[in-house]
Amino acid sequence: MKNNAVILVVDDEKPIRNFLRVSLSSQDYRVIEAVDGRGAISLSASHIPDLIILDLGLPDVDGLEVLRELRQWSSAPVIVLSARDDDRAKIDALDNGADDYLTKPFSVGELLARVRVAFRHVARTVGIGSETETALRIGPLHLDLVKRKVSVGEREIHLTPTEYRLLVHLAQHAGRVLTHGAILKHVWGPSREGETQYLRVFMANLRRKIEDNPAEPRFLLTELGVGYRLADQDEVERFPGERD
Protein backbone atom coordinates (compact mmCIF):
# COMPACT_ATOMS: atom_id res chain seq x y z
CA MET A 1 0.00 0.00 0.00
CA LYS A 2 1.11 3.50 -0.66
CA ASN A 3 2.41 5.94 1.83
CA ASN A 4 -0.43 8.38 2.13
CA ALA A 5 1.28 10.85 4.39
CA VAL A 6 0.74 14.43 3.32
CA ILE A 7 3.64 16.86 3.49
CA LEU A 8 3.19 20.60 3.21
CA VAL A 9 6.12 22.43 1.61
CA VAL A 10 6.29 26.15 2.35
CA ASP A 11 8.82 28.09 0.31
CA ASP A 12 8.63 31.17 -1.85
CA GLU A 13 11.24 29.99 -4.36
CA LYS A 14 9.79 27.91 -7.12
CA PRO A 15 12.95 25.93 -7.90
CA ILE A 16 13.17 24.74 -4.34
CA ARG A 17 9.51 23.79 -4.28
CA ASN A 18 9.95 21.82 -7.46
CA PHE A 19 13.01 20.14 -6.11
CA LEU A 20 11.27 19.18 -2.91
CA ARG A 21 8.13 18.03 -4.65
CA VAL A 22 10.07 15.68 -6.89
CA SER A 23 12.19 14.33 -4.05
CA LEU A 24 9.30 13.75 -1.71
CA SER A 25 6.93 12.38 -4.32
CA SER A 26 9.52 9.80 -5.27
CA GLN A 27 9.17 8.45 -1.73
CA ASP A 28 5.41 8.23 -2.15
CA TYR A 29 4.67 11.18 0.05
CA ARG A 30 1.86 13.33 -1.10
CA VAL A 31 2.97 16.94 -1.44
CA ILE A 32 1.02 20.16 -1.13
CA GLU A 33 2.63 23.56 -1.46
CA ALA A 34 2.36 27.09 -0.15
CA VAL A 35 4.41 30.10 -1.18
CA ASP A 36 3.89 32.32 1.84
CA GLY A 37 2.85 32.33 5.48
CA ARG A 38 -0.81 32.99 4.96
CA GLY A 39 -1.03 30.20 2.43
CA ALA A 40 0.78 27.89 4.80
CA ILE A 41 -1.68 28.54 7.61
CA SER A 42 -4.75 28.17 5.49
CA LEU A 43 -3.50 25.06 3.72
CA SER A 44 -2.62 23.54 7.05
CA ALA A 45 -6.09 24.23 8.30
CA SER A 46 -7.80 22.83 5.24
CA HIS A 47 -5.57 19.86 4.41
CA ILE A 48 -4.14 18.87 7.81
CA PRO A 49 -0.72 17.76 6.62
CA ASP A 50 1.16 15.09 8.51
CA LEU A 51 4.42 17.02 8.31
CA ILE A 52 5.44 20.54 7.36
CA ILE A 53 8.65 21.67 5.72
CA LEU A 54 8.91 25.37 6.35
CA ASP A 55 11.31 27.90 4.87
CA LEU A 56 11.73 30.69 7.38
CA GLY A 57 12.37 33.37 4.77
CA LEU A 58 8.85 34.11 3.65
CA PRO A 59 7.69 37.18 1.76
CA ASP A 60 4.70 38.11 3.90
CA VAL A 61 4.97 36.95 7.50
CA ASP A 62 7.91 36.04 9.68
CA GLY A 63 8.46 32.29 9.60
CA LEU A 64 8.57 32.15 13.37
CA GLU A 65 5.16 33.75 13.48
CA VAL A 66 3.81 31.05 11.20
CA LEU A 67 5.34 28.47 13.47
CA ARG A 68 3.73 29.91 16.57
CA GLU A 69 0.40 30.22 14.84
CA LEU A 70 0.50 26.61 13.73
CA ARG A 71 1.43 25.38 17.16
CA GLN A 72 -1.77 26.83 18.57
CA TRP A 73 -3.67 23.86 17.26
CA SER A 74 -1.47 21.63 15.15
CA SER A 75 1.01 19.13 16.46
CA ALA A 76 2.35 18.06 13.08
CA PRO A 77 6.15 17.92 13.01
CA VAL A 78 7.80 20.93 11.39
CA ILE A 79 11.19 20.81 9.72
CA VAL A 80 12.55 24.29 9.24
CA LEU A 81 14.72 25.25 6.29
CA SER A 82 16.74 28.41 6.38
CA ALA A 83 19.69 30.09 4.77
CA ARG A 84 20.71 31.45 8.15
CA ASP A 85 23.24 29.32 9.94
CA ASP A 86 23.60 31.26 13.18
CA ASP A 87 22.75 29.92 16.61
CA ARG A 88 20.14 32.46 17.44
CA ALA A 89 18.00 31.60 14.44
CA LYS A 90 18.21 27.89 15.10
CA ILE A 91 17.43 28.20 18.79
CA ASP A 92 14.51 30.50 18.15
CA ALA A 93 13.02 28.16 15.62
CA LEU A 94 13.49 25.05 17.72
CA ASP A 95 12.11 26.71 20.83
CA ASN A 96 9.11 28.00 18.95
CA GLY A 97 7.96 24.56 18.05
CA ALA A 98 10.16 23.41 15.17
CA ASP A 99 11.22 19.79 15.36
CA ASP A 100 14.30 20.12 13.23
CA TYR A 101 16.37 22.76 11.49
CA LEU A 102 18.25 22.38 8.23
CA THR A 103 20.58 24.97 6.77
CA LYS A 104 20.51 25.60 3.06
CA PRO A 105 22.02 24.22 1.00
CA PHE A 106 21.12 20.78 2.27
CA SER A 107 21.20 17.37 0.71
CA VAL A 108 18.06 15.53 -0.30
CA GLY A 109 19.30 12.44 1.42
CA GLU A 110 19.65 14.17 4.74
CA LEU A 111 16.29 15.85 4.42
CA LEU A 112 14.58 12.57 3.67
CA ALA A 113 16.34 10.92 6.58
CA ARG A 114 15.14 13.68 8.87
CA VAL A 115 11.64 13.34 7.50
CA ARG A 116 11.79 9.65 8.36
CA VAL A 117 12.93 10.54 11.87
CA ALA A 118 10.00 12.90 12.25
CA PHE A 119 7.52 10.24 11.19
CA ARG A 120 9.17 7.78 13.50
CA HIS A 121 8.46 10.19 16.35
CA VAL A 122 4.84 10.58 15.37
CA ALA A 123 4.37 6.85 15.15
CA ARG A 124 6.01 6.27 18.48
CA THR A 125 3.53 5.33 21.15
CA VAL A 126 4.27 4.15 24.60
CA GLY A 127 3.58 0.49 25.13
CA ILE A 128 4.31 -1.81 28.03
CA GLY A 129 7.05 -0.53 30.32
CA SER A 130 9.33 1.88 28.54
CA GLU A 131 9.15 -0.01 25.26
CA THR A 132 7.85 2.01 22.41
CA GLU A 133 5.43 0.68 19.91
CA THR A 134 4.51 1.84 16.50
CA ALA A 135 1.18 0.17 16.70
CA LEU A 136 -1.99 0.42 18.72
CA ARG A 137 -4.13 -2.50 19.72
CA ILE A 138 -7.56 -2.51 21.22
CA GLY A 139 -8.73 -6.09 21.38
CA PRO A 140 -8.95 -7.35 17.82
CA LEU A 141 -8.58 -3.85 16.41
CA HIS A 142 -5.04 -3.21 15.27
CA LEU A 143 -3.49 0.02 13.95
CA ASP A 144 -0.03 0.02 12.39
CA LEU A 145 1.01 3.65 12.48
CA VAL A 146 4.09 3.15 10.32
CA LYS A 147 2.46 1.26 7.50
CA ARG A 148 -0.81 3.11 8.01
CA LYS A 149 -2.71 -0.12 8.05
CA VAL A 150 -5.74 -1.09 10.05
CA SER A 151 -7.09 -4.53 10.68
CA VAL A 152 -9.79 -6.20 12.74
CA GLY A 153 -8.76 -9.72 13.62
CA GLU A 154 -7.21 -11.05 10.43
CA ARG A 155 -9.23 -8.83 8.18
CA GLU A 156 -7.48 -5.81 6.69
CA ILE A 157 -9.56 -2.69 6.46
CA HIS A 158 -9.20 0.00 3.85
CA LEU A 159 -9.70 3.47 5.26
CA THR A 160 -9.77 6.80 3.50
CA PRO A 161 -7.25 9.38 4.74
CA THR A 162 -9.81 11.20 6.83
CA GLU A 163 -11.18 8.01 8.32
CA TYR A 164 -7.66 6.98 9.19
CA ARG A 165 -6.83 10.25 10.92
CA LEU A 166 -10.08 10.06 12.85
CA LEU A 167 -9.50 6.52 14.02
CA VAL A 168 -5.89 7.17 14.99
CA HIS A 169 -6.90 10.18 16.99
CA LEU A 170 -9.52 8.21 18.82
CA ALA A 171 -7.15 5.31 19.36
CA GLN A 172 -4.46 7.52 20.81
CA HIS A 173 -6.95 8.55 23.44
CA ALA A 174 -8.60 5.18 23.82
CA GLY A 175 -10.95 5.01 26.75
CA ARG A 176 -11.39 8.74 26.97
CA VAL A 177 -14.34 10.72 25.80
CA LEU A 178 -13.43 13.26 23.15
CA THR A 179 -15.84 16.08 22.49
CA HIS A 180 -17.11 16.74 19.00
CA GLY A 181 -15.23 20.00 18.90
CA ALA A 182 -11.93 18.50 19.97
CA ILE A 183 -12.14 15.76 17.38
CA LEU A 184 -13.11 18.12 14.60
CA LYS A 185 -10.32 20.51 15.44
CA HIS A 186 -7.68 17.81 15.30
CA VAL A 187 -8.93 15.87 12.33
CA TRP A 188 -10.44 18.54 10.12
CA GLY A 189 -8.66 21.61 11.40
CA PRO A 190 -9.80 24.55 13.47
CA SER A 191 -12.08 25.98 10.81
CA ARG A 192 -14.42 22.99 10.89
CA GLU A 193 -14.92 22.92 14.62
CA GLY A 194 -18.68 22.91 14.99
CA GLU A 195 -19.50 20.84 11.92
CA THR A 196 -20.74 17.98 14.03
CA GLN A 197 -22.52 16.49 11.08
CA TYR A 198 -19.24 15.55 9.36
CA LEU A 199 -18.37 13.58 12.38
CA ARG A 200 -21.61 11.65 12.39
CA VAL A 201 -21.21 10.66 8.79
CA PHE A 202 -17.63 9.56 9.29
CA MET A 203 -18.40 7.67 12.45
CA ALA A 204 -21.12 5.83 10.58
CA ASN A 205 -18.66 4.98 7.81
CA LEU A 206 -16.00 3.86 10.24
CA ARG A 207 -18.44 1.68 12.11
CA ARG A 208 -19.59 0.08 8.91
CA LYS A 209 -15.97 -0.82 8.24
CA ILE A 210 -14.66 -1.97 11.59
CA GLU A 211 -17.67 -3.08 13.60
CA ASP A 212 -19.26 -6.49 13.20
CA ASN A 213 -22.62 -5.00 13.95
CA PRO A 214 -22.58 -1.24 13.34
CA ALA A 215 -25.86 -0.85 15.18
CA GLU A 216 -24.26 -2.14 18.37
CA PRO A 217 -20.71 -0.84 18.27
CA ARG A 218 -18.03 -2.47 20.40
CA PHE A 219 -15.30 0.02 19.60
CA LEU A 220 -16.72 3.33 18.54
CA LEU A 221 -18.97 4.37 21.36
CA THR A 222 -21.25 7.37 21.43
CA GLU A 223 -21.37 9.55 24.50
CA LEU A 224 -24.65 11.23 23.91
CA GLY A 225 -24.51 14.97 24.12
CA VAL A 226 -20.77 14.95 24.61
CA GLY A 227 -18.77 13.21 21.94
CA TYR A 228 -17.25 9.85 21.11
CA ARG A 229 -14.96 7.37 22.74
CA LEU A 230 -12.99 4.42 21.49
CA ALA A 231 -13.41 1.56 23.94
CA ASP A 232 -10.23 0.72 25.76
CA GLN A 233 -8.76 -2.74 26.06
CA ASP A 234 -10.75 -3.74 29.13
CA GLU A 235 -14.09 -2.77 27.74
CA VAL A 236 -13.60 -4.63 24.50
CA GLU A 237 -12.52 -7.79 26.26
CA ARG A 238 -15.73 -8.00 28.21
CA PHE A 239 -17.57 -9.02 25.09
CA PRO A 240 -16.75 -12.56 24.04
CA GLY A 241 -17.25 -13.75 20.53
CA GLU A 242 -14.11 -12.99 18.59
CA ARG A 243 -10.53 -14.08 18.90
CA ASP A 244 -7.65 -11.66 18.52
Next chain:
Amino acid sequence: MKNNAVILVVDDEKPIRNFLRVSLSSQDYRVIEAVDGRGAISLSASHIPDLIILDLGLPDVDGLEVLRELRQWSSAPVIVLSARDDDRAKIDALDNGADDYLTKPFSVGELLARVRVAFRHVARTVGIGSETETALRIGPLHLDLVKRKVSVGEREIHLTPTEYRLLVHLAQHAGRVLTHGAILKHVWGPSREGETQYLRVFMANLRRKIEDNPAEPRFLLTELGVGYRLADQDEVERFPGERD
Protein backbone atom coordinates in the same frame (compact mmCIF):
# COMPACT_ATOMS: atom_id res chain seq x y z
CA MET B 1 12.43 24.22 39.34
CA LYS B 2 14.69 21.21 39.19
CA ASN B 3 15.15 19.31 36.04
CA ASN B 4 16.07 15.81 37.06
CA ALA B 5 16.47 14.28 33.64
CA VAL B 6 19.58 12.15 33.27
CA ILE B 7 21.69 12.64 30.17
CA LEU B 8 24.39 10.21 29.14
CA VAL B 9 27.31 11.80 27.30
CA VAL B 10 29.42 9.43 25.24
CA ASP B 11 32.66 10.88 23.90
CA ASP B 12 36.27 9.80 24.06
CA GLU B 13 37.70 13.32 24.22
CA LYS B 14 37.89 14.65 27.74
CA PRO B 15 37.65 18.36 26.80
CA ILE B 16 34.38 17.76 25.00
CA ARG B 17 32.96 15.75 27.88
CA ASN B 18 33.90 18.55 30.27
CA PHE B 19 32.37 21.11 28.02
CA LEU B 20 29.14 19.17 27.72
CA ARG B 21 28.99 18.38 31.40
CA VAL B 22 29.24 22.04 32.34
CA SER B 23 26.74 23.16 29.73
CA LEU B 24 24.17 20.54 30.59
CA SER B 25 24.60 20.78 34.33
CA SER B 26 23.96 24.49 34.15
CA GLN B 27 20.50 23.61 32.83
CA ASP B 28 19.95 21.30 35.79
CA TYR B 29 20.29 18.12 33.81
CA ARG B 30 22.11 15.34 35.60
CA VAL B 31 25.03 14.13 33.52
CA ILE B 32 26.68 10.72 33.41
CA GLU B 33 29.59 9.97 31.09
CA ALA B 34 31.08 7.15 29.08
CA VAL B 35 34.27 7.20 27.05
CA ASP B 36 33.61 4.33 24.68
CA GLY B 37 30.94 2.12 23.22
CA ARG B 38 31.08 -0.63 25.76
CA GLY B 39 30.85 1.88 28.57
CA ALA B 40 27.91 3.56 26.86
CA ILE B 41 25.96 0.35 26.59
CA SER B 42 26.60 -0.74 30.15
CA LEU B 43 25.88 2.69 31.61
CA SER B 44 22.64 2.88 29.62
CA ALA B 45 21.62 -0.46 30.99
CA SER B 46 22.46 0.38 34.59
CA HIS B 47 21.39 4.03 34.77
CA ILE B 48 18.60 4.24 32.19
CA PRO B 49 19.33 7.76 30.97
CA ASP B 50 16.51 9.92 29.62
CA LEU B 51 18.60 11.10 26.68
CA ILE B 52 21.90 10.12 25.11
CA ILE B 53 24.42 12.36 23.40
CA LEU B 54 26.61 10.09 21.33
CA ASP B 55 29.84 10.87 19.54
CA LEU B 56 30.13 8.53 16.60
CA GLY B 57 33.93 8.45 16.62
CA LEU B 58 34.57 6.00 19.42
CA PRO B 59 37.80 4.14 20.05
CA ASP B 60 36.42 0.66 20.49
CA VAL B 61 33.17 0.08 18.59
CA ASP B 62 31.62 1.80 15.63
CA GLY B 63 29.14 4.41 16.82
CA LEU B 64 26.45 3.05 14.55
CA GLU B 65 26.88 -0.32 16.16
CA VAL B 66 26.31 1.25 19.57
CA LEU B 67 23.20 2.92 18.24
CA ARG B 68 21.75 -0.29 16.87
CA GLU B 69 22.56 -2.10 20.09
CA LEU B 70 20.83 0.56 22.14
CA ARG B 71 17.77 0.55 19.97
CA GLN B 72 17.21 -3.11 20.67
CA TRP B 73 15.82 -2.21 24.05
CA SER B 74 16.11 1.50 24.73
CA SER B 75 13.86 4.18 23.34
CA ALA B 76 15.71 7.13 24.86
CA PRO B 77 16.30 9.88 22.31
CA VAL B 78 19.82 9.90 20.89
CA ILE B 79 21.52 13.02 19.59
CA VAL B 80 24.54 12.12 17.53
CA LEU B 81 27.66 14.26 17.39
CA SER B 82 30.18 13.81 14.67
CA ALA B 83 33.02 15.50 12.91
CA ARG B 84 31.83 14.02 9.63
CA ASP B 85 29.61 16.33 7.67
CA ASP B 86 28.78 14.11 4.71
CA ASP B 87 25.31 12.93 3.78
CA ARG B 88 26.01 9.26 4.03
CA ALA B 89 27.09 9.51 7.66
CA LYS B 90 24.06 11.57 8.63
CA ILE B 91 21.59 9.37 6.84
CA ASP B 92 23.08 6.22 8.29
CA ALA B 93 22.94 7.59 11.79
CA LEU B 94 19.39 8.89 11.47
CA ASP B 95 18.13 5.69 9.87
CA ASN B 96 19.78 3.60 12.55
CA GLY B 97 17.79 5.19 15.30
CA ALA B 98 19.38 8.57 15.98
CA ASP B 99 16.91 11.35 16.64
CA ASP B 100 19.20 14.18 15.63
CA TYR B 101 22.64 14.75 14.19
CA LEU B 102 24.98 17.62 14.98
CA THR B 103 28.23 18.32 13.20
CA LYS B 104 31.23 19.42 15.22
CA PRO B 105 31.96 22.13 15.94
CA PHE B 106 28.49 22.99 17.20
CA SER B 107 27.21 25.71 19.48
CA VAL B 108 26.01 25.01 23.01
CA GLY B 109 22.86 26.97 22.38
CA GLU B 110 21.88 24.85 19.43
CA LEU B 111 22.66 21.65 21.26
CA LEU B 112 20.56 22.69 24.23
CA ALA B 113 17.72 23.69 21.95
CA ARG B 114 17.83 20.30 20.27
CA VAL B 115 17.89 18.62 23.66
CA ARG B 116 14.74 20.54 24.54
CA VAL B 117 13.12 19.40 21.33
CA ALA B 118 13.96 15.80 22.14
CA PHE B 119 12.42 16.09 25.59
CA ARG B 120 9.37 17.74 24.11
CA HIS B 121 8.86 14.66 21.96
CA VAL B 122 9.20 12.34 24.90
CA ALA B 123 6.84 14.39 27.00
CA ARG B 124 4.22 14.22 24.33
CA THR B 125 4.26 10.48 23.91
CA VAL B 126 4.26 9.65 27.59
CA GLY B 127 1.65 12.28 28.23
CA ILE B 128 -0.79 10.49 26.01
CA GLY B 129 -0.08 7.00 27.26
CA SER B 130 0.02 7.61 30.97
CA GLU B 131 -2.91 7.41 33.29
CA THR B 132 -4.10 10.61 34.82
CA GLU B 133 -4.96 11.10 38.43
CA THR B 134 -8.06 13.18 38.02
CA ALA B 135 -10.49 10.93 39.76
CA LEU B 136 -12.82 11.32 42.70
CA ARG B 137 -13.68 8.56 45.11
CA ILE B 138 -16.28 8.52 47.80
CA GLY B 139 -16.41 5.03 49.22
CA PRO B 140 -17.57 2.72 46.46
CA LEU B 141 -18.58 5.67 44.28
CA HIS B 142 -15.91 6.43 41.73
CA LEU B 143 -15.74 9.27 39.22
CA ASP B 144 -13.11 9.28 36.50
CA LEU B 145 -13.14 12.80 35.17
CA VAL B 146 -10.82 12.09 32.27
CA LYS B 147 -12.64 9.09 30.93
CA ARG B 148 -15.92 10.59 32.05
CA LYS B 149 -16.94 7.38 33.72
CA VAL B 150 -18.87 6.71 36.88
CA SER B 151 -19.05 3.47 38.78
CA VAL B 152 -20.37 2.17 42.07
CA GLY B 153 -18.28 -0.77 43.16
CA GLU B 154 -17.74 -2.76 39.99
CA ARG B 155 -20.91 -1.59 38.36
CA GLU B 156 -20.56 1.03 35.66
CA ILE B 157 -23.23 3.69 35.61
CA HIS B 158 -24.45 5.50 32.56
CA LEU B 159 -25.29 9.14 33.21
CA THR B 160 -26.80 11.74 30.94
CA PRO B 161 -24.81 14.94 30.45
CA THR B 162 -26.81 16.88 33.00
CA GLU B 163 -26.75 14.11 35.56
CA TYR B 164 -23.01 13.88 35.11
CA ARG B 165 -22.46 17.60 35.57
CA LEU B 166 -24.61 17.54 38.65
CA LEU B 167 -22.84 14.61 40.24
CA VAL B 168 -19.40 15.99 39.50
CA HIS B 169 -20.33 19.30 41.02
CA LEU B 170 -21.56 17.60 44.16
CA ALA B 171 -18.52 15.35 44.30
CA GLN B 172 -16.14 18.24 44.00
CA HIS B 173 -17.71 19.66 47.11
CA ALA B 174 -18.24 16.36 48.87
CA GLY B 175 -19.25 16.75 52.49
CA ARG B 176 -20.43 20.31 52.08
CA VAL B 177 -24.00 21.42 51.79
CA LEU B 178 -24.87 23.13 48.53
CA THR B 179 -28.01 25.23 48.32
CA HIS B 180 -30.56 24.63 45.61
CA GLY B 181 -29.75 27.95 44.06
CA ALA B 182 -26.03 27.36 43.97
CA ILE B 183 -26.41 23.97 42.34
CA LEU B 184 -28.87 25.21 39.78
CA LYS B 185 -26.69 28.13 38.87
CA HIS B 186 -23.68 25.89 38.37
CA VAL B 187 -25.28 23.04 36.51
CA TRP B 188 -28.06 24.71 34.54
CA GLY B 189 -26.78 28.26 34.37
CA PRO B 190 -27.93 31.42 36.07
CA SER B 191 -31.23 31.61 34.20
CA ARG B 192 -32.62 28.51 35.89
CA GLU B 193 -31.74 29.49 39.42
CA GLY B 194 -34.98 29.09 41.32
CA GLU B 195 -36.33 26.10 39.44
CA THR B 196 -35.91 23.88 42.43
CA GLN B 197 -38.18 21.27 40.97
CA TYR B 198 -35.65 20.41 38.23
CA LEU B 199 -33.23 19.57 40.91
CA ARG B 200 -35.61 17.25 42.70
CA VAL B 201 -36.29 15.36 39.51
CA PHE B 202 -32.63 14.96 38.75
CA MET B 203 -31.72 14.00 42.27
CA ALA B 204 -34.35 11.29 42.10
CA ASN B 205 -32.92 10.04 38.82
CA LEU B 206 -29.39 10.08 40.15
CA ARG B 207 -30.39 8.22 43.28
CA ARG B 208 -32.15 5.60 41.24
CA LYS B 209 -28.92 5.05 39.36
CA ILE B 210 -26.28 5.14 42.05
CA GLU B 211 -28.00 4.25 45.31
CA ASP B 212 -28.72 0.69 46.33
CA ASN B 213 -31.86 1.85 48.04
CA PRO B 214 -32.98 5.22 46.70
CA ALA B 215 -35.36 5.68 49.60
CA GLU B 216 -32.46 5.64 52.05
CA PRO B 217 -29.66 7.34 50.25
CA ARG B 218 -26.05 6.80 51.35
CA PHE B 219 -24.49 9.31 48.99
CA LEU B 220 -26.97 11.92 47.93
CA LEU B 221 -28.25 13.40 51.15
CA THR B 222 -31.03 15.92 51.51
CA GLU B 223 -30.51 18.87 53.81
CA LEU B 224 -34.05 19.84 54.60
CA GLY B 225 -34.88 23.38 53.70
CA VAL B 226 -31.36 24.08 52.48
CA GLY B 227 -30.14 21.93 49.67
CA TYR B 228 -28.17 18.76 49.02
CA ARG B 229 -24.92 17.25 50.06
CA LEU B 230 -22.81 14.38 48.81
CA ALA B 231 -21.61 12.31 51.73
CA ASP B 232 -17.88 12.42 52.25
CA GLN B 233 -15.61 9.46 52.59
CA ASP B 234 -16.07 8.96 56.35
CA GLU B 235 -19.83 9.02 56.31
CA VAL B 236 -20.14 6.50 53.54
CA GLU B 237 -17.88 3.98 55.22
CA ARG B 238 -20.25 3.62 58.13
CA PHE B 239 -23.26 1.40 57.76
CA PRO B 240 -26.28 3.02 56.18
CA GLY B 241 -28.56 2.78 59.22
CA GLU B 242 -25.95 4.19 61.53
CA ARG B 243 -26.18 7.82 60.60
CA ASP B 244 -26.34 10.43 63.31
Next chain:
DNA sequence: CGCGGGCATAAAGATCTCGTTAATCTTTCG
Protein backbone atom coordinates in the same frame (compact mmCIF):
# COMPACT_ATOMS: atom_id res chain seq x y z
C1' DC C 1 -57.12 15.84 63.43
C1' DG C 2 -56.75 18.52 59.25
C1' DC C 3 -53.52 21.60 56.81
C1' DG C 4 -49.64 23.13 54.28
C1' DG C 5 -44.75 23.22 53.09
C1' DG C 6 -41.00 20.80 51.39
C1' DC C 7 -39.83 16.68 49.20
C1' DA C 8 -39.80 12.31 46.08
C1' DT C 9 -41.49 10.02 42.25
C1' DA C 10 -43.85 8.93 38.01
C1' DA C 11 -45.27 9.94 33.67
C1' DA C 12 -46.45 12.74 29.69
C1' DG C 13 -45.01 15.71 26.16
C1' DA C 14 -41.36 18.74 23.97
C1' DT C 15 -36.90 19.10 22.42
C1' DC C 16 -32.54 17.80 21.09
C1' DT C 17 -29.19 14.51 19.33
C1' DC C 18 -27.79 10.72 16.67
C1' DG C 19 -27.49 7.45 12.77
C1' DT C 20 -28.39 6.72 8.22
C1' DT C 21 -29.26 7.41 3.48
C1' DA C 22 -28.76 9.62 -0.65
C1' DA C 23 -27.63 13.31 -3.68
C1' DT C 24 -24.02 16.48 -5.08
C1' DC C 25 -19.44 18.36 -5.37
C1' DT C 26 -14.44 17.71 -5.52
C1' DT C 27 -10.27 15.37 -6.03
C1' DT C 28 -7.57 11.63 -7.65
C1' DC C 29 -5.98 8.45 -11.00
C1' DG C 30 -5.96 5.70 -15.09
Next chain:
DNA sequence: CGAAAGATTAACGAGATCTTTATGCCCGCG
Protein backbone atom coordinates in the same frame (compact mmCIF):
# COMPACT_ATOMS: atom_id res chain seq x y z
C1' DC D 1 -10.80 13.31 -20.59
C1' DG D 2 -13.72 10.12 -18.02
C1' DA D 3 -14.31 7.03 -14.16
C1' DA D 4 -13.82 6.14 -9.45
C1' DA D 5 -13.06 7.42 -4.82
C1' DG D 6 -13.74 10.54 -1.35
C1' DA D 7 -15.76 14.63 1.00
C1' DT D 8 -19.59 17.51 1.91
C1' DT D 9 -24.32 18.64 2.50
C1' DA D 10 -29.26 18.00 3.39
C1' DA D 11 -33.16 15.46 5.11
C1' DC D 12 -35.63 12.47 8.19
C1' DG D 13 -36.95 8.81 11.53
C1' DA D 14 -35.75 6.82 15.96
C1' DG D 15 -34.44 7.30 20.34
C1' DA D 16 -32.50 9.69 24.37
C1' DT D 17 -32.80 13.49 27.26
C1' DC D 18 -34.90 17.42 29.31
C1' DT D 19 -38.82 19.89 30.93
C1' DT D 20 -43.18 20.19 32.82
C1' DT D 21 -47.04 18.64 35.30
C1' DA D 22 -49.38 15.74 38.49
C1' DT D 23 -49.66 13.11 42.58
C1' DG D 24 -48.62 11.26 47.08
C1' DC D 25 -45.72 11.21 51.24
C1' DC D 26 -43.84 12.85 55.60
C1' DC D 27 -43.95 15.86 59.37
C1' DG D 28 -44.57 19.84 62.19
C1' DC D 29 -48.14 22.99 63.58
C1' DG D 30 -52.33 25.06 64.69
